[in-house]
Every structure is written in structure tokens, then in C-alpha cells.
Amino acid sequence: MIPEAFAQITVQREGAAGEAWLAELPGIVEGLLDQWSLQRDGDVLHGQVGVVVPVEGDAVLKVSFPHPGNVHEPDAFEAWGGRGAVKLYERDDARYAMLLERVHASTLAAHGGAAAAIAGDVLRQLTVPAPDGLPRMSDKADEWCEELLKDAAELDHPLPAVVVDQAVAVVDELCRVQPETLVHGDFHARNILRADREPWLVVDPKGYVGDPGFDAAIFLRTRAYYLFIDDGLVGAELLRSLQAELDEFAAASGVDADHIRRWTQLIAVQASFWGRRHGYGRARSGSELDELVRLIDQVAIHWTT
Known part of the structure; x- marks a missing residue:
């Protein structure tokens, strides 16, 4: 059992x-x-x-x-x-x-280059008014700001001050007031599964009231991991592929590409600090964790303007 x-x-x-x-x-x-x-x-x-x-x-x-x-x-x-x-x-x-x-065990994580467009189309379908009673992502804004500033001051990291400042600005400008939209909350490729009724359907939502740009950013953060682990991409090649996937996701979802970029920059800075404090699910310590943290640092810096 x-x-x-x-x-x-x-x-x-x-x-x-x-x-x-x-x-x-x-x-x-x-x-x-x-x-x-x-x-x-x-x-x-x-x-x-x-x-x-x-x-x-x-x-x-x-x-x-x-x-x-x-x-x-x-x-x-x-x-x-x-x-x-x-x-x-x-x-x-x-x-x-x-x-x-019931759906199949096959997930979008194994679908390769078309994953971003498929996920964007799924998110477009999920973008509906939020029902009453769900927690609001905007309520996290103060906590996120405090954590960013605390982590930036306490952790040994290479992120320039402008990168952290822009992440804080994203919280102030995009997080404090968000649309009355239902947000999945854990929108990544392993939560998008093959199905019979439709080609792809999501599972395991958390359920928030908030901005679909957050779901888009969570998807792209995990796509950076898959491009690195599964496809062996690093450096400029990885960043070019991730930018192409952002553009494909934006076109399919209807969410503005720059809006997604700003959310992804914030999520990347948060993930960089989280990895340094706690590690990640598949890499708690050692060289693999160090490589993943460096990868997330590159994304955070690349999408800082």
C-alpha cells in the first residue's frame, strides 16, 4: 500500500x-x-x-x-x-x-525543445479568475523583500548589487499588486503530463491568487536545470536557448515576454540564495550543487537590465 x-x-x-x-x-x-x-x-x-x-x-x-x-x-x-x-x-x-x-506517467520534462510552447499554451488555458478563499501571492511581498536583503547581506555570493536591487524592485513593482487570477504555484514540466482527453494536462497545483508571470518564471527556472542536466548546455549557449524558450512561452501563453523576464530574474535571485542556504532537492551539497548555483547566478545576472 x-x-x-x-x-x-x-x-x-x-x-x-x-x-x-x-x-x-x-x-x-x-x-x-x-x-x-x-x-x-x-x-x-x-x-x-x-x-x-x-x-x-x-x-x-x-x-x-x-x-x-x-x-x-x-x-x-x-x-x-x-x-x-x-x-x-x-x-x-x-x-x-x-x-x-487519470493521466499518463510521461511528463513534459522529456519532450525537449517544444516544451516551452506546449507549456505556454497550457498556461493560457489555466489563466482564469481565481475563486474566493485562496491565499494571495501579494501577501508574500514583504517577506520576499526581507529575505532578499537578509540573504544578500549574510551569504557569500558573486551577485552584483544591481542584480539584488532589481529583484527587490520586481517585488515592489509586480508583487504587491497582482491580478485576480488563479495561479498554479508549482508550474514546471514534471507537473504537466500526457493525457487522453487533451494532449497535456497539469497536476499538483498549490492554488494562489496572483500573476501568471510567476508560473511562467517557475517553468523557466526549471527549464534552465533541464537544459543544463539533460542537454549539457552551459554559458552563453544555455542563456540563448533559455531566451528562445522564454519568447516561445510568451507567444503561446499571451503573457508579455519582458514581464516574464522580470519575474524570472526575481525567481533566479531567490533560487540562488536558497541553494546557498539549503541546497536543492537533487543536490544538497558538493560539486553538483556548486554548478547549479553558478547556473542560476548566470540566469539572474543575464536577465538584469
């Missing part, structure tokens, strides 16, 4: 609370299968925060760890109504559970 890898990452991240939830998880799943009259139809899968149980009828039962970051996922799916995202059939908020449309 519980994949060993999922149990390990849950306990590492959540400690005793994770262990307690994992002990209850088989009973939670069985109760939901009974509640919604479902029959299992395949092996249990998992992501970072939840298990996915395939069930008959081309659907999956998803149960997530009860964390504030997972609260508004079903709200986002309801607002989209299947437009650019998997359909939501049932929800049990008390148990952080949903019955969702």
Missing part, C-alpha cells in the same frame, strides 16, 4: 507527524475506496507529498499529507473544470483526498 521511497521521504520531511500519518494511510485509502465505491486498478504510485491509487473508470485516488500547502489543490481543480488540468470528480477535504481524472 505504501511505497518504501514515499515512506522514507515523508518521514525525512515531516518526522514523527509523517510516521503517524503513514500508519493511518492504509486505513484512509481503504475508507475512501469504500466511500466512493471504487475498485483498485493498478499499483500504488506516489509523488513528493501524496500517494496515487489507480482505480477502475480511468481515475485515480490521490491522498496527500495534511499540510497547509495542500489545502487548495481541489479548489484550483474545481475552478479550472478540466480546462488545461485533470478533472476533479470527488473531494474529501478532511482527509486531503481527491478522485481525479
Whole structure:
């Protein structure tokens, strides 16, 4: 019922609370299968925060760890109504559970050069008015400013002052007042999956009220990683490819290219400092982390004007 890898990452991240939830998880799943009259139809899968149980009828039962970051996922799916995202059939908020449309395991991360245009078209479909009750990204502005200035002062880094100053300016100019739009919040290529009803559909939204430019920037930040790791691009070649993908994404999504660039500059500076303090999911220390931090530094500097 519980994949060993999922149990390990849950306990590492959540400690005793994770262990307690994992002990209850088989009973939670069985109760939901009974509640919604479902029959299992395949092996249990998992992501970072939840298990996915395939069930008959081309659907999956998803149960997530009860964390504030997972609260508004079903709200986002309801607002989209299947437009650019998997359909939501049932929800049990008390148990952080949903019955969702089934999609394939293949993600956009493996799709190569056309990924930016595909993702931009998906984001265009997701750009809808936000429902009531979602957290606002604009509420993060003060925290982001404080963190940028604190990190710039405390960390040993090569970013020129103008790069940090421009990131702070982006917070002041773009983050404090944002449109009443539903934002995915974790819009990267591994959360865009192959589907039958549409070519590509998103999963795992966080659900915010905010600026679609943020989602675009998160996508491009992760694309820089894939261009480096998968395609071996570095230096000027990587930056040229990333610029081309930004332009393709902007054309497909309808979001202004310079607007996306400014958001991406901010996200890159934040990621540079985060990596120095915490590492990244796939590189906590060592030479790989050093290379990734240098890559993010290059992006932050390149898109500073």
C-alpha cells in the first residue's frame, strides 16, 4: 500500500507527524475506496507529498499529507473544470483526498525543445479568475523583500548589487499588486503530463491568487536545470536557448515576454540564495550543487537590465 521511497521521504520531511500519518494511510485509502465505491486498478504510485491509487473508470485516488500547502489543490481543480488540468470528480477535504481524472506517467520534462510552447499554451488555458478563499501571492511581498536583503547581506555570493536591487524592485513593482487570477504555484514540466482527453494536462497545483508571470518564471527556472542536466548546455549557449524558450512561452501563453523576464530574474535571485542556504532537492551539497548555483547566478545576472 505504501511505497518504501514515499515512506522514507515523508518521514525525512515531516518526522514523527509523517510516521503517524503513514500508519493511518492504509486505513484512509481503504475508507475512501469504500466511500466512493471504487475498485483498485493498478499499483500504488506516489509523488513528493501524496500517494496515487489507480482505480477502475480511468481515475485515480490521490491522498496527500495534511499540510497547509495542500489545502487548495481541489479548489484550483474545481475552478479550472478540466480546462488545461485533470478533472476533479470527488473531494474529501478532511482527509486531503481527491478522485481525479487519470493521466499518463510521461511528463513534459522529456519532450525537449517544444516544451516551452506546449507549456505556454497550457498556461493560457489555466489563466482564469481565481475563486474566493485562496491565499494571495501579494501577501508574500514583504517577506520576499526581507529575505532578499537578509540573504544578500549574510551569504557569500558573486551577485552584483544591481542584480539584488532589481529583484527587490520586481517585488515592489509586480508583487504587491497582482491580478485576480488563479495561479498554479508549482508550474514546471514534471507537473504537466500526457493525457487522453487533451494532449497535456497539469497536476499538483498549490492554488494562489496572483500573476501568471510567476508560473511562467517557475517553468523557466526549471527549464534552465533541464537544459543544463539533460542537454549539457552551459554559458552563453544555455542563456540563448533559455531566451528562445522564454519568447516561445510568451507567444503561446499571451503573457508579455519582458514581464516574464522580470519575474524570472526575481525567481533566479531567490533560487540562488536558497541553494546557498539549503541546497536543492537533487543536490544538497558538493560539486553538483556548486554548478547549479553558478547556473542560476548566470540566469539572474543575464536577465538584469
